Amino acid sequence: MNISIYCFLIVSALMLAIGIYGFLTRRNTLAILISVELILNAADLNFAAFNRLLFPAGQEGYFFTLFSVAISAAETAIAIAVMINIYRNLKNNFVENLDSMKW
């Protein structure tokens, strides 16, 4: 079954838009992290889809996707660790409360 490239692109565009929207509007750092992940995954999906479409013989797009997934996993781990520490100190993790290092 041959799914049209447009389906992938639409899904990834939706994910990007949702990710950006979430990133700009959410106050919870965890939600922001999830939004960032959404954006990343949108990019990953595009990599895979375009690799398939443009260079069916090549593997670079998949590799890149895998790299990206690995890095985002690492990043998420660190980010969640930071968040937990923030939460322990401040008892919440809303972005507007994280201003004790400002100015």
Add this chain to the structure above:
Amino acid sequence: MDYTYTILILLLPFLSFLFLGLAGKWLSHRAAGLFGTTVLGVVTVLSYYTAFTYFTADRVDGVFQTLVPVNFVWLPFSDALHFDLGIMLDPISVMMLIVISTVSLMVHIYSFGYMHGERGFQRYYAFLSLFTMSMLGLVLATNIFQMYMFWELVGVCSYLLIGFYYTEKAAVAASKKAFIVTRFADLGFLVGILIFGYYTGSFSFDFTGNAVYAANAVHGVVPETSKALAAGGFILPTALFLMFIGGAGKSAMFPLHIWLPDAMEGPTPVSALIHAATMVVAGVFQVARMFPLWIQFAPETLHIVAWIGAFTAFYAAAVACAQSDIKRVLAFSTISQIAFMMVALGVCLPEGSFTDNHASLGYMASMYHLFTHAMFKATLFLCAGCIIHAVHSNEMEFMGGMRKYMPITHITFLIACLAISGIPPFSGFFSKDEILVAAFQYSGVMGWIMTGIAAMTAFYMFRLYYGIFWGTENKEYHAHHTPHESPAVMTVPLIILTVITCTFGWILPGTFGSYVSATGEAYHIHLDWSVAATSIGIALIAIGLATWIYSGARQPIADKLQATFPRLHRWAYKRFYLDEVYQFVTHRIIFGCISRPFAWFDRHVVDGFFNGLAWGTHASSNGLKTLQSGRVQQYAFVFLVGTLLLILMLIL
């Protein structure tokens, strides 16, 4: 004859000042007083010696030579102009040497008794020395700038000595007033000097070279010929008149006289020395010093001086009639007498284009009166000092009937009063007579005005005399403070000065004119008997009037007069409210309407502008700060919008 030693006349009092000023703290009163008096004695001897050798030296072309034994450049200004210090001997400066050193020595001796036990005795003598030095430097000046320099110094000495009792509010206010009023007048003097120096290319009193314009030019843009033209036209009269304003301040001419009556807050010997005999005649001396220029280039302006003098003489005489403080009466009489000298200078007439002894009789008369006035006015003040010493008050109501207690003071005071009223054979008669002759020569109106003022002089002086020595005795007060005659150290100076007053006029008849005259050639004084008779007659009438009104134990006429013209008396007593006018101008207008707004303007507008700049910087950075909020989501949004806009721009 070598006169280089005359530098000692200036140096000795200066060193005495330094010594007493620096080491005075460790000296006893007696030692300090003796030191100051001894130094002044030496100065007096030197002055007399100088005068003797100078006036007995040979004349050249019938004129005493003008000698400059010492002169050096003290401060160079430009190629042509320089500030010299030096000593110039000519008839008037030598005459002034005698006046100053004599009166100063008498005051030094007198102060021994008068200031006995006062706190700050050493300081007092130090200031007296400084004053004597400055005054001598003023009269010996070789150039107008040196005169200005010492002029300022005598002003400061006067300030310091008026404020001698500096814990008294009145003394402090009076000293301040004296200094500021004269300083204001000196502004005119300074500008006059600047104009004079620029246009004549020299500050020197040697007028032979620079009367129109000196050969050596100042650096300047105006070519010499136009300078010369300007100098001959209105520039020189302007400069001279500006200098006269300075002189008017020092010599207490109307309307700059207001400081002198207040200056009486100082110790009485100081009033005798500074505010009667020497410093206050500096203005007269200055006009006399510039006399060759006045008479040659500005005779009309000189007559303005005469009229200012005449008005001052009248005003001061009128006020003197109503004062109750004996020192104030004397102060106003001083103003009036100095105005006589000014009038005498002012009525001089140029004879064609040269100076003539007869036409410029007033010059001689003025100097003559300066001399005699210094002696008898010093006597009057020193007598007043004795009286104040005895009764501890300046007010006439505490006096009356003092002749019983203080015979010597009484006699000397009476003689001085007769002298100032112009009764022969006392010296005042001769000098005043010459002034009146000169005034009549100028115009009959001026002559009669001055005669009238002379009569007023006699009247108020005898009012004072009767008020102190006769009249109602304040027995109650005297019971507490029994007045007594002063010690010899105070009465001897009185007697010496009185002897001079008694004899100076007639012992060498007509000699003064042969030494001091407008051209320098000998001028034999001859009395104009018609003028003399009139003035004696009118003075006697005035004295009689005063006797009639004031000599009795009770004074019904005086009280009645006061009751009839209460407003006039009040105005005269308040000196026609001139002080209040000045007070209003300085405090309300200058302080209130200029200084305060300026200070406010500075704090709020000028400073406000810079504070506003700082505030503006602060506010704008606060505004910019909101852009840099640190909220990543906001940044991301702006970033996104920006990117979209860029993409749109690229696509379209």
Add this chain to the structure above:
Amino acid sequence: MNFLSLFVLIPLLMLLGLWLVKGQKGVRAVMVVGSSTLLAMAIALTVKFLMDRAAGMDAEMLYQASFVWFEPLHISYAVGVDGISVSMLLLSGVIVFTGTFVSWDMCKEYFLWFTLLSMGVFGFFISVDMFMMFMFYEIALIPMYLLIGVWGSGHKEYSAMKLTLMLMGASAFLMLGIFGIFYSAGGQTMNVLDIANHTGGANLIEFSKQCLWFPFTFVGFGVLGAMFPFHTWSPDGHASAPTAVSMLHAGVLMKLGGYGCFRIAIFLLPEAANELSWIFLILCGTGVVYGALSACVQTDLKYLNAYSSVSHCGMVLFAILMLTTTASTGAILQMLSHGLMTALFFAIIGMIYHRAHTRDIRQLDGLMRVVPFLAVGFAIAGLANLGLPGLSGFVAEMTIFVGSFENADMFHRVLTVVATSSIVVAAVYILRMIGKILYGKCTDPIQLQMHDAHWEERLAVIVLIACIAGIGLAPAWLSNLIQDSVQPVMDSVHNVAHNISQCNPFQ
């Protein structure tokens, strides 16, 4: 190494010494030795300079030396002195010396900054390189901020900030001016003499460019010289500064302004000086009278003296702008005289404040009986301020007035007469102050307990009075020394006087 550099090296060594020593005694020892050496050096330099001039060394600047410091911008460490800088060095020596004694009880850090400030001042006066002058100016400026902000009194943070910001603003102008001159003159040398004489790669600066850079340099230095209307840092700054800093500031630092105006603005931009002087003359003439009148109603002693400084420093710039040799000589004399007498004033005001804990004229009374030594010193400072003959103020003022009167046109004449009126106003405010605080009877219990000056305070006061009286009694040598050095500058100004457009509307 040129011996003039010692004036910078000694303060550096003093800094090192201060860093190393411990305890108040050690700090005092370093300061006394160092400042005495500086004073002795300044006196020795004056004597040597006078002897060399007498021996016929008539170069414009003596003892010149130059080392390239920063090649691409042609900045070099160049030193040299003429009569003006010699007299300024002497002044700085005296003020630093007396300032040390006046701040006897201060701590080590204070003296560190104090010495750094002195270094900037000395360095400024020996430099002949524009950039070096600028750099030393900045060195002198920064310690001022800390000295006032940390050791001051009253609204010290506000004053320190205001002073520093205004002077920094001025130095921005100044830097523009300096670089403008540098590039307009060909961009080959920063040396003042080279630019003035068109040697060492410098050429004549075009008239239009001169007129462009003149306001920048003049205002840049003028702010430091308390030019109206940029003077408001001065009253606040002086009022808050500790005593010795007030002395150094009013005594020397404000002189940097006058000196810089003369050395850079007038000397390097003579045509513009002729063309534009009228604008600044009006400002300075206003400042002279305005400062004096404002001083009349002040109630804080330091404010009063600061406004009087505005008036007197205005006179300095006023005289410089008169563009005659005599007036400029008078300006330098006024700088010396004002430096000394205002230092004396601030020293004594500080001592009184230290004892009475107030500087309000209305609260002080009858000090003459309580602290005679201080009171007499105060009175002498006051009399010098109002121009008493025999003290330095008279000499300077008379030279200025005679010099100003050499300009024959009505515009200059009127301004001169206006400026002379300030001496009357000076008499008013000085006598008012003396009458209120020294005379009368003291009733305040705190003031009655005041003790008279200590030996170190007496030393400082006596040295300053001796200098004031010295200049006042024998001014000729100093006047000659200065006049010789003013002459070349004024010659260069007068040589170009013909090709200006006479844009002054009042002439």
